[in-house]
Amino acid sequence: MKRLFYLWLLNKYKFLLTVLHYLLLSVVLSGLLISFFTLLSERLGTRLGGMVSNLPSTLLVSLLFIALTKGAEFASAATDTVPLGMILSTLFLFTFLL
Numbered sequence: 034m035k036r037l038f039y040l041w042l043l044n045k046y047k048f049l050l051t052v053l054h055y056l057l058l059s060v061v062l063s064g065l066l067i068s069f070f071t072l073l074s075e076r077l078g079t080r081l082g083g084m085v086s087n088l089p090s091t092l093l094v095s096l097l098f099i100a101l102t103k104g105a106e107f108a109s110a111a112t113d114t115v116p117l118g119m120i121l122s123t124l125f126l127f128t129f130l131l
Contacts, residue, residue: 052102059098066094083126092119 074082092115100108 055098055102059094062094066090080130083129 070082070086073085076082077085096108096112099111
């Protein structure tokens with residue numbers, strides 16, 4: 034009887050466990066990516082490091098986990114404002130460089 038309850042509980046909260054796994058994986062992967070870009074900035078200098086950090090590789094990780102948790106259609110709809118965000122980020126970096 035106890036085993037049936039655990040199976041029922043696992044099936045009921047299976048989605049939540051999956052989301053928590055993706056959340057943990059995204060935190061670890063994002064932390065590693067940020068650490069990598071920080072080390073790269075220290076080796077290449079702040080100017081080149083900032084330009085490399087502005088590349089859409091960080092966006093790729095975000096969209097990957099949005100697609101895994103919310104679905105591909107939701108991730109596709111979330112990319113509508115990506116060009117505007119990248120333009121604003123690039124303008125900020127160029128302003129900061131000057």
